[in-house]
Amino acid sequence: MLLWSGVCGLSPPRIFPSLLVAVALVGLLPVLRxxxxxxxxxxxxxxxxxxxxxxxxGEVTTAPPELAPESRPVNHSFTEHxxxxxxxxxxxxxxxxxxRTPFEISLWxxxxxxxxxxxxxxxxxxxxxxxxxxxxxxxxxVGGLIKGVGETPPFLQSDVFFLFLLPPIILDAGYFLPxxxxxxxxxxxxxxxVVGTLWNAFFxxxxxxxxxxxxxxxINNIGLLENLLFGSIISAVDPVAVLAVFEEIxxxxxxxILVFGESxxxxxxxxxxxxxxxxxxxxxxxxxxxxxxxxxxxxxxxQHLPQVPHNHQVxxxxxxxxxxxxxxxxxxxxxxxxxxxxELDLCHQHPALLPHxxxxxxxxxxxxxxxxxxxxxxxxxxxxxxVLGLTWFINKFxxxxxxxxxxxxxxxxxxxxxxxxxxxxxxDKKHFPMCDLFLTAIITVIFFTxxxxxxxxxxxxxLLAVKKKQETxxxxxxxxxxxxxxxxxxxxxxxxxxxxxxxxxxxLNRFNxxxxxxxxxxxxxxxxxxxxxxxxxxxxxxAIELVESGGMGKIPSAVSTVSMQNIHPKSLPAERILPxxxxxxxxxxxxxxxxxxxxxRQRLRSYNRHTLVADPYEEAWNQMLxxxxxxxxxxxxxxxxxxxxxxxxxxxTMSRARIGSDPLAYEPKADLxxxxxxxxxPQSPESVDLVNEELKGKVLGLSQDPERVAEEDHEDDRGIMxxxxxxxxxxxxxxxxxxxxxxxxxxxxxxxLSDPGPHPxxxxxxxxxxxxx
Amino acid sequence: MGATHSASEExxxxxxxxxxxxxxxxxxxxxxxxxxxxxxxxxxENFNNIPDLELNPIRSKIVxxxxxxxxxxxxxxxxxxxxxxxxxxxxxxxxxxxxTTMDEEQVQLCRKEKLRFLFHMYDSDSDGRxxxxxxxxxxxxxxxxxxxxxxxxxxxxxxxxxxEAASVCVGRMEPDQVYEGITFxxxxxxxxxxxxxxxxxxxxxxMETIALCH
Numbered sequence: 001m002l003l004w005s006g007v008c009g010l011s012p013p014r015i016f017p018s019l020l021v022a023v024a025l026v027g028l029l030p031v032l033r034x035x036x037x038x039x040x041x042x043x044x045x046x047x048x049x050x051x052x053x054x055x056x057x058g059e060v061t062t063a064p065p066e067l068a069p070e071s072r073p074v075n076h077s078f079t080e081h082x083x084x085x086x087x088x089x090x091x092x093x094x095x096x097x098x099x100r101t102p103f104e105i106s107l108w109x110x111x112x113x114x115x116x117x118x119x120x121x122x123x124x125x126x127x128x129x130x131x132x133x134x135x136x137x138x139x140x141x142v143g144g145l146i147k148g149v150g151e152t153p154p155f156l157q158s159d160v161f162f163l164f165l166l167p168p169i170i171l172d173a174g175y176f177l178p179x180x181x182x183x184x185x186x187x188x189x190x191x192x193x194v195v196g197t198l199w200n201a202f203f204x205x206x207x208x209x210x211x212x213x214x215x216x217x218x219i220n221n222i223g224l225l226e227n228l229l230f231g232s233i234i235s236a237v238d239p240v241a242v243l244a245v246f247e248e249i250x251x252x253x254x255x256x257i258l259v260f261g262e263s264x265x266x267x268x269x270x271x272x273x274x275x276x277x278x279x280x281x282x283x284x285x286x287x288x289x290x291x292x293x294x295x296x297x298x299x300x301x302x303q304h305l306p307q308v309p310h311n312h313q314v315x316x317x318x319x320x321x322x323x324x325x326x327x328x329x330x331x332x333x334x335x336x337x338x339x340x341x342x343e344l345d346l347c348h349q350h351p352a353l354l355p356h357x358x359x360x361x362x363x364x365x366x367x368x369x370x371x372x373x374x375x376x377x378x379x380x381x382x383x384x385x386x387v388l389g390l391t392w393f394i395n396k397f398x399x400x401x402x403x404x405x406x407x408x409x410x411x412x413x414x415x416x417x418x419x420x421x422x423x424x425x426x427x428d429k430k431h432f433p434m435c436d437l438f439l440t441a442i443i444t445v446i447f448f449t450x451x452x453x454x455x456x457x458x459x460x461x462x463l464l465a466v467k468k469k470q471e472t473x474x475x476x477x478x479x480x481x482x483x484x485x486x487x488x489x490x491x492x493x494x495x496x497x498x499x500x501x502x503x504x505x506x507x508l509n510r511f512n513x514x515x516x517x518x519x520x521x522x523x524x525x526x527x528x529x530x531x532x533x534x535x536x537x538x539x540x541x542x543a544i545e546l547v548e549s550g551g552m553g554k555i556p557s558a559v560s561t562v563s564m565q566n567i568h569p570k571s572l573p574a575e576r577i578l579p580x581x582x583x584x585x586x587x588x589x590x591x592x593x594x595x596x597x598x599x600x601r602q603r604l605r606s607y608n609r610h611t612l613v614a615d616p617y618e619e620a621w622n623q624m625l626x627x628x629x630x631x632x633x634x635x636x637x638x639x640x641x642x643x644x645x646x647x648x649x650x651x652x653t654m655s656r657a658r659i660g661s662d663p664l665a666y667e668p669k670a671d672l673x674x675x676x677x678x679x680x681x682p683q684s685p686e687s688v689d690l691v692n693e694e695l696k697g698k699v700l701g702l703s704q705d706p707e708r709v710a711e712e713d714h715e716d717d718r719g720i721m722x723x724x725x726x727x728x729x730x731x732x733x734x735x736x737x738x739x740x741x742x743x744x745x746x747x748x749x750x751x752x753l754s755d756p757g758p759h760p761x762x763x764x765x766x767x768x769x770x771x772x773x
Numbered sequence: 774m775g776a777t778h779s780a781s782e783e784x785x786x787x788x789x790x791x792x793x794x795x796x797x798x799x800x801x802x803x804x805x806x807x808x809x810x811x812x813x814x815x816x817x818e819n820f821n822n823i824p825d826l827e828l829n830p831i832r833s834k835i836v837x838x839x840x841x842x843x844x845x846x847x848x849x850x851x852x853x854x855x856x857x858x859x860x861x862x863x864x865x866x867x868x869x870x871x872x873t874t875m876d877e878e879q880v881q882l883c884r885k886e887k888l889r890f891l892f893h894m895y896d897s898d899s900d901g902r903x904x905x906x907x908x909x910x911x912x913x914x915x916x917x918x919x920x921x922x923x924x925x926x927x928x929x930x931x932x933x934x935x936x937e938a939a940s941v942c943v944g945r946m947e948p949d950q951v952y953e954g955i956t957f958x959x960x961x962x963x964x965x966x967x968x969x970x971x972x973x974x975x976x977x978x979x980m981e982t983i984a985l986c987h
Contacts (some may be wrong), residue, residue, distance in 0.1 A: 398825075476934045477941075477963050481891075483915055484831065485972060488894070491835040491973055492868055494825040497804050500976055503825070510828065529919050535930045 126209050130245045130454040132415075136447075181257040188394050188402075192387075192410070197235055197266040198273060201385040205231025230438055234445055236270040237263045246413065249458045252467040253407065255406055259413050287364065387411040405464050411459060416442075417451040439556045479534050479711035787859065791866040801865060805858050810967040815839075830918045834894050838862050843910075845892050850899035871975035884970045885961070891973075892960050902954030905935050980983055 115138050119131060182189070205228030212227060241262070245258050391407045400411075461468075478716075490502040784795050793801070804835040808822065809815045820826060820836045835941045842848040844867070845860050853860070867890045871883055893912055909931040916927050927965065942959035954964070 237949075350971070475937055475941075478929065479963070479966060480915065480930075480934055481913060481967070484894075484911065485891070485969075487829055487831045487915070488835060488891075489868075489973065489975060491826055491832060492865075493830045494823050494829070495808075495820070495835075496801070496865070496975060497807070498975060529916055529922065531915060531930065534925055535933065549962065772781055 087756055108142070111138065121295060125500070127191055129454060130248060130450075130458075132245070133454055134452050136450060163210070177260075178253065181253055185254070185257055185261065185500075188398065189258060189265065189392060191394055192258065192262040193265035194269050196262070196386050196390055196531060197237075197269040198589070199389075200235035201232040201273060202228065203231070204235055207231075226434070230441070231706070232270055232273055233438075234442060235266075236416065237266055238416055243453050245415065245457055249461050251461065251467050252407070255409055255466070258406075259410060262410075372617055384408075384411040409461065409466055412453060413462065415453055416446050477534055479531060483531060544624070669678075787862055790859070791862045791938075793862065793866065798862070801862060802858060805861050815861065816855045817878060825922045830916075831911075833864075833913050835898075835913065835947050837897075838890070838894050841893055843899065844890060868975045868979040871974065880927060880970060887969055887973050888961060888964055889957065891969075892957055893957075895960075900954075902956055903960070905931065942964055 052481075112135070116131070116135065119134055205224070206228055209224050209227040243260055246259060387407050387410050391402050395401045484508070486502065490506040493500050493503045784798050787793070787798055788795060791798075805815070810819070813987075817836055817840065820832075820839075823961040826832050835854070838844055839856060840852045840854070841862075842851045842853055843866055845853060845856065846863065847853065850874055856864075871880060875883065892903070893899075895907060897910070907929055912931040912934070912940050913924065916922050929946055935952075935955075937957050938959065942955070942962055943952060
């Protein structure tokens with residue numbers, strides 16, 4: 001397809017509409033030719049014979065990949081139909097059944113998106129109710145609605161889920177995984193995940209068994225193994241639900257990574273140990289219990305599991321296959337048994353939206369009221385005990401200990417979610433007469449944990465004064481020191497001969513830089529060391545902050561008031577001799593400024609998946625450019641008063657004296673030149689200094705009026721500042737094109753420092769510095 | 774080492790001085806002998822035998838730190854030509870993890886010692902201040918692994934960092950004031966936010982496995 005487009009000169013983005021049109025045309029041709037296919041008058045029959053074409057034309061929400069396979073069936077049915085008899089051409093008709101599945105799915109996606117966005121926009125709700133709760137409620141509503149109408153809710157094939165929905169979820173999670181903290185705490189995470197989950201499962205199973213023995217006759221016959229199975233199902237902490245809550249409360253990084261990592265890994269553990277337990281149960285006809293666990297699914301990671309299986313029709317086949325050859329078919333069976341999800345969670349922040357929950361609940365409502373009451377609270381106790389015990393053990397090895405508060409939060413944050421439900425749903429009724437009971441219990445637990453624990457964890461965190469994530473401003477010093485320390489520790493480890501943490505991290509980094517980054521990151525950025533990238537970003541932020549505050553007339557305290565002169569006094573006198581800047585150099589400066597500013601600007605746009613608010617620096621940019629435009633107009637008015645061209649540059653001593661005598665004009669500008677040093681340009685910082693010196697001299701010489709000087713400073717401050725291509729904001733493209741009323745010298749200054757853009761300016765032929773220098 | 778009696782005495786003495794356990798001292802001694810080629814002292818050239826160290830961008834500073842008289846507590850400046858096992862242990866003791874039994878004051882002392890070690894690495898001319906040139910040197914070395922980065926980038930970063938340090942340590946400065954360099958107290962101030970005692974440590978536990986790989 002792409003080849004064809006290449007031949008025809010079309011670019012890929014233009015393919016799909018044209019493909020759509022082409023397919024539509026091709027689809028219509030056989031219809032025209034073969035109307036009268038069958039004597040049946042209904043439109044649906046014709047459509048029945050050409051479903052692929054119909055869907056490609058009528059279905060608007062189909063994703064593009066589905067178009068590709070459509071084009072092939074078109075060709076086949078074409079030959080077939082040309083042989084049949086003709087029929088009246090159907091003009092219009094409604095055939096819901098064909099578009100039904102994609103349509104409903106798309107509708108759900110849309111609803112989920114709207115809910116998620118609307119949720120964030122309404123402030124009061126979002127502070128009380130975690131998102132997961134809301135999504136459950138929405139799912140219940142939609143399911144209830146569909147049931148009320150009388151339709152059966154559709155289900156997604158697991159293949160579709162695996163191939164289209166799962167990859168973005170996994171990749172998203174992987175991209176945002178805070179790698180440094182994860183690897184540093186990996187030992188702790190593994191212990192919590194593996195040992196903690198096993199402990200939870202067995203303890204819970206045993207507890208449930210005790211309850212069964214003590215409780216009424218209805219539940220007396222549930223054996224130990226079944227209870228253990230229940231325990232193992234319910235012990236899985238759902239990562240999605242937990243993370244949603246933790247993200248919202250901005251908990252500190254250590255806790256966050258512990259819970260995140262643990263929940264990622266414990267799904268695997270749950271599944272793995274559910275298998276032997278389920279195998280141990282007396283086989284009544286080799287049924288679906290074999291399908292409960294598999295070695296394959298854990299490898300896919302825990303992230304995909306919050307989905308609900310709803311595939312009754314598929315299940316018996318799977319059971320038969322499992323019977324025949326459990327090991328071979330386990331993965332497939334697991335695939336299809338678990339993963340046809342009803343609900344699509346685009347941002348994977350929900351446990352489940354389950355339209356069928358009401359019916360399942362009703363089935364066993366009468367059966368075990370007491371049992372359910374127990375169930376709600378039981379997950380909390382073993383997990384609390386488990387966490388306490390494990391932490392005592394782990395703290396012996398940790399440098400940064402886990403406090404009791406941390407432990408409580410880890411235990412309390414154990415929300416169960418859809419994985420428990422899916423596992424429960426898989427229980428076969430023939431083997432487990434009590435599977436409805438289990439299911440109800442699981443649903444209750446999920447509801448309890450998500451609603452009650454989810455809603456109360458935020459006030460609890462505030463109450464316990466758990467350390468929140470510190471929004472510390474990373475300084476360049478810190479970055480340098482951290483990197484230095486990393487290298488130092490790696491070196492020491494090498495000297496000791498100790499292949500520790502740092503050694504492997506360093507090896508991995510080197511491998512990453514040498515091979516992986518080259519393939520995955522385009523252009524120069526693949527070779528860019530972290531320090532430089534960090535520095536660019538910081539510089540940009542500082543510059544924007546400064547300009548923003550400069551517009552408001554005060555300098556923020558965070559910005560350094562120290563200039564180059566303060567730290568490098570010895571070299572400055574020598575540097576005050578200004579070399580002649582040729583036109584080429586001027587052009588070079590301009591080009592460098594332009595390129596590097598664009599680059600750093602782009603880098604600054606970092607993606608945060610949890611905020612809907614626009615990037616504040618984006619706002620600052622636009623504001624700043626607008627201000628600059630206003631100031632420009634102001635400057636034009638000022639320049640009308642100036643008839644004297646810029647004075648010649650003085651000798652270094654003269655300008656120094658002038659600067660020294662006029663602190664007011666000097667002060668605000670002192671720091672600005674320093675900050676605009678562009679590290680990536682081959683231009684040395686000294687020459688940028690020189691340019692700024694010249695500007696200062698010019699400003700001071702121009703007028704005695706302090707206000708005007710200040711204003712000019714203001715204006716020229718911004719003039720020194722960066723500009724970047726902002727085609728979207730209106731009126732900013734011409735911010736720096738010199739107006740005819742400008743005096744030639746100020747034009748020159750403006751042009752040199754403020755990078756007017758690629759268009760050749762009328763006055764560009766003039767040299768930057770007057771010839772007399 | 775001579776007779777067992779004096780050997781264990783030595784070990785105990787070293788334990789007392791440096792704080793390592795006897796197992797760790799044994800292991801480190803083995804490593805020392807491996808590095809020195811069974812000589813009683815190590816010279817700078819011996820460090821060239823470590824292949825992984827070659828890839829480290831700041832290796833010259835690290836090796837230098839081993840011979841720095843200030844770290845060896847032998848004088849205010851200068852470099853020793855060779856170090857014996859006790860000196861080796863002294864340097865290694867800067868990287869011991871913080872003992873949980875220590876009280877607050879001792880932790881602070883430990884922290885200061887570690888930071889002082891770092892400071893000595895930055896301050897190569899031993900004048901007690903990290904000047905701009907020295908800082909530039911540090912950044913250049915850090916970036917030396919990337920040959921295509923121009924020298925100017927390193928300089929600018931160092932300049933920016935220096936300015937930031939100045940503003941943190943001194944605050945507002947008059948245009949005529951000159952900031953000479955980062956003193957040790959300033960250095961402590963910069964590091965206040967970072968808890969170095971948890972970061973700067975090497976686990977000296979399992980090292981036998983490694984001896985086979987060299």
